[in-house]
Amino acid sequence: MTEQQTATVADVPAPAPEPVIETASAPAAPPRRSRRVLWAVARWTAAVVVCGGVGAGTAMGITALDREDVPGLATESDGRWEYPRLTLPALPADRPRPFGDANEAEVHHADPRRLLLPAPLGATVDPKVNGGFVSTDAYLSLYGKEYRAEMEQALADSALRHIAARAWTTPDGTRTSVHLLRFASVAYAQQYEDETLRGGYGTVGVKTLPDGVASFVMDSSTDAVKVRDTDIEAFWEREPYGPEQTRWAYVQAGDTLALITQTRKGGALAVPFRQTVTLQNQLLG
Structure with missing residues (x-):
């Protein structure tokens, strides 16, 4: 967000004392050449004052603009998407967060649809x-048929409760x-991830691949993401791939995976x- 900028007005200096006008006889008028010099100096002084005022006004106008509004100073996008403001859903009364000290079972009490x-x-x-x-079949359709x-059998044995999804x-x-x-x-969540x-347990890589993916590379760029008591494993499809490339990641967070x-062409x-x-x-954290 851009902070609103305000301009302050400097203190106006006290007017200088008016010069004392003597009552003696007036001096002789300056010669014609001297008058021309004085007139030229006055014109240049006025021009400098006007230019200075315009420059100050321009500077004040620029400082009042957002950076994106100033030609040549716009911040280019780094490729990130603009998401709505994210907030955690309210929990039922007397229910703790999944990784709080009062929740040793690391259970999410919020509706999983609200955590998407x-x-x-x-x-x-x-x-x-x-x-x-969504149904189990809809989730399984993301993986290779083999x-x-x-x-499906592993999910049946793992006491799966829900699958919430958004695409x-x-x-x-x-x-x-x-x-x-x-x-x-x-x-159950950890068993399904580790074995299926x-x-x-302890295996590097994955056993099951998304539909259409033949080989992969582990993506270490998510290692810097640190959320308490959660774990991330990310992958991207190795070349050569078809018209589209796939990236995917697992986030293990308590009872939720x-x-x-x-995918993108x-x-x-x-x-x-x-x-x-x-x-x-x-x-999820």
Whole structure:
């Protein structure tokens, strides 16, 4: 936000004492050449005063503008999207936050639909994935067909409670989806991530890949995101890929596991991906 700027007016100096006019006889009139010199000096003095006033007015006008309004000083976008103001949802009476000292089970008491990241300004929300609950099949459709049967059984064994989701497309063609999987406990959420998605506790990488992805690279750019008691693992599709590239990340936060995916023709951009992952992580923490 731009702070409102105010201008102060300097103290006006006291007028100088008027000169004493002697009553002696008036001096002789100056010669013609002297009058021409005095007239030229007066004209230049007036011009300087006018230019100085215009310059001061221009400077005052510039300082009153936002940086983006001054030609040549506009701040270029760094690629981040503009999201609505984010707020945490209100909790039921006497229910703690997921990672507070009074919540050793690390359970989210807020409705998972209220914890979904909203779409950025200017994006088109998918009417079928608009912030409500979705089916297990809708979630599994994000993965390759060869993984879905095993994943479906794992979800049935993991006491899955809900899947809330939202998806949108930005004007540059990037499609984003956010799925929040709420389990009955932290243990079930961690077990599903470790054994089904990663292929075993301590395994580096992933066992199941998004639909159409053949190989991947771990994305370490999200390592700097620090939210208490949460964990992020991010990946991007390795070249060569098809018409679109996919980036995806998992956020493990207590009893909830988030999947964030972004796909874009020609290549998924790193900056909005990290921004989206970071904001969703903060909402869950």
